Amino acid sequence: MTNLAVTINDRAHGPIDVRDDLTMNDFLREYLGMTGTKFGCGAAQCLSCAVIIDRPDGTSYTSPTCIVPAVSFNGKKIRTVEGHAKNGELTVLQKAFIEHFAFQCGYCTPGFLNEGQVLLERLARAPVARAELETTIAEALDGHLCRCTGYVKYHQAVRDVILADPSRFLKDGLG
Amino acid sequence: MKPQRRVPALVSVVALITIMAAGVAGYGYSAPASGPNTLAAPESFSGIADPLERSAAYFTELGKVLTNPRCTNCHPAGDRPHQGDVSRLHQPPVFRGTDGFGLETMRCPICHQSANFDPGRVPGHAAWHLAPREMAWQGKTISQICVQIKDPARNGNRSLHDLIEHIGTDTLVGWAWAPGFGRTPAPGTQMEAGALVKAWVDSGAACP
Numbered sequence: 001m002t003n004l005a006v007t008i009n010d011r012a013h014g015p016i017d018v019r020d021d022l023t024m025n026d027f028l029r030e031y032l033g034m035t036g037t038k039f040g041c042g043a044a045q046c047l048s049c050a051v052i053i054d055r056p057d058g059t060s061y062t063s064p065t066c067i068v069p070a071v072s073f074n075g076k077k078i079r080t081v082e083g084h085a086k087n088g089e090l091t092v093l094q095k096a097f098i099e100h101f102a103f104q105c106g107y108c109t110p111g112f113l114n115e116g117q118v119l120l121e122r123l124a125r126a127p128v129a130r131a132e133l134e135t136t137i138a139e140a141l142d143g144h145l146c147r148c149t150g151y152v153k154y155h156q157a158v159r160d161v162i163l164a165d166p167s168r169f170l171k172d173g174l175g
Numbered sequence: 176m177k178p179q180r181r182v183p184a185l186v187s188v189v190a191l192i193t194i195m196a197a198g199v200a201g202y203g204y205s206a207p208a209s210g211p212n213t214l215a216a217p218e219s220f221s222g223i224a225d226p227l228e229r230s231a232a233y234f235t236e237l238g239k240v241l242t243n244p245r246c247t248n249c250h251p252a253g254d255r256p257h258q259g260d261v262s263r264l265h266q267p268p269v270f271r272g273t274d275g276f277g278l279e280t281m282r283c284p285i286c287h288q289s290a291n292f293d294p295g296r297v298p299g300h301a302a303w304h305l306a307p308r309e310m311a312w313q314g315k316t317i318s319q320i321c322v323q324i325k326d327p328a329r330n331g332n333r334s335l336h337d338l339i340e341h342i343g344t345d346t347l348v349g350w351a352w353a354p355g356f357g358r359t360p361a362p363g364t365q366m367e368a369g370a371l372v373k374a375w376v377d378s379g380a381a382c383p
Contacts, residue, residue: 021294042298044286045266063285067295070287115280143267150315 002071008034009073009083019136024073026047026064028080036081038107046145050111052079052118059125060118062111081110092164094156104148111144116158119173123162123169130170133162189262195366214239214363217374230378233320237371238317238383241324243360245351249305250312256305257313260359275305291355298358307331321382335376343369 004027005014018027028034030049040048041168044064054077084091090098093116104110119140128136137158141151162169215236223229240246248257254271255264272278277285287303297373311330312320323329324338333341342348343365351361361368375381 019212021292023295043266061280062286067286067297069288069292069295073353118280139278143269143281154302 002074003073004071005073006073006075007077008032009079010077012120017083020069020071022070024051024063024068027070028065029075032147034080034082036110037065038110039066040107045102046108047111047115047143048108048145051075052113054079061120062118067097078126079114081113084113087141091117092161093120093158097154097159098158100146100151100153100157102149103146104156107155108144108146108148112141112146112154113145115141116161119158120161128169128171130166133170134158137162184187210361210362211239212359214367214371216367217370220374225357226378227381230375230381231383234321234381235317237342237368237375238320239362240368241312241320241352242315242317243351243355243361245358247313248308251305252313252315254308259357262313271305271308275307277304291353293356296347296355296357298350298355300347300371302347318383325380325382333379339369339373339376342372352374 002020004018005012005013005016007013008028013032016031017133018031025039028037028129029039034138037051038048040046044067047064048064049064049066050062051065051074053063054061060079069079082093093113097103097109097113102112119137122140123136137155141158142152145156146154217233220232220236223232235300244257246261248259248262248265251257256271257263258268260266267281269281269283270278272282277283283303283305286297288297288299289301290299292298292299310323310325310331315323325335327333331341332339349365352361352363352365381383
């Protein structure tokens with residue numbers, strides 16, 4: 001058993017004793033009842049279980065939770081799909097997913113949403129040229145599997161959010 | 176009539192065994208009999224009289240480790256690691272990146288913790304990363320790896336004596352003998368592999 005304290009969507013959880021063999025996915029879903037984070041392949045191959053980890057320096061990255069021990073998240077700040085909308089208002093990216101019919105069954109959506117959000121925040125800090133945008137989006141979403149609608153609509157949704165605010169996300173500001 | 180027929184047959188069998196034995200001894204690089212997942216000790220090569228042939232035989236035995244999936248999966252020919260005993264391409268798709276620790280969007284330590292996590296079937300070590308591209312072993316013969324591993328430009332700028340330490344005591348290399356659930360360990364032990372490297376270096380580091 002190891003003591004785990006983690007901040008999820010700005011709310012502190014723990015310290016709580018958890019088994020060393022408990023995955024973060026089980027901690028979220030079974031201990032906390034946060035079932036927005038999905039369990040898909042169980043082998044980090046679909047990334048539907050990915051959450052956002054916020055570093056102290058303000059940068060972020062995603063991590064699968066199905067194969068990673070919960071205790072490795074001790075002391076970390078993370079965001080899950082439940083933390084995106086504020087006061088019932090969806091984020092721009094969530095709205096774009098809906099507008100593009102990006103998902104059907106929705107099982108992969110939390111992973112794509114978290115990955116897309118990390119990309120938007122990264123581009124806001126370090127914009128890329130318009131010519132690099134398609135590759136940048138493709139590389140960011142690479143590894144996330146979707147069995148319903150494919151990948152184009154997710155890609156288009158992310159791209160539309162970026163092109164709607166080019167001065168923020170693009171070096172050359174060209175929409 | 177039967178005995179007369181059997182004598183020539185027996186002579187033939189004996190002659191064949193003799194020829195085979197002579198051929199093996201004459202080749203000189205053959206390692207002492209050891210199982211596929213064991214390593215012979217340097218002492219067991221004492222029957223090879225020629226020092227350079229014996230040196231090459233040490234490396235041939237060590238080659239059972241260097242060509243093992245536990246090593247070649249992360250010494251890949253290309254920019255993607257492989258995984259498992261069958262060396263399939265790593266899933267999810269990950270790439271070397273500029274420093275061998277993955278791309279910015281998917282770094283090795285995000286999944287690979289400081290130790291194996293068997294409930295998730297994920298191997299781990301604090302320094303989990305790919306060997307540099309120039310140190311690729313995947314798909315190469317033991318002879319090719321031998322030439323490569325002696326070349327500082329293709330061995331991480333290591334001296335031959337550095338290789339004794341690297342293979343014999345480095346803990347990331349040592350993971351190959353404690354790879355966790357579902358993965359077959361590299362042959363022998365790390366100590367035995369280190370002893371073979373030392374014997375090989377001390378005997379002139381000849382290549383098979």
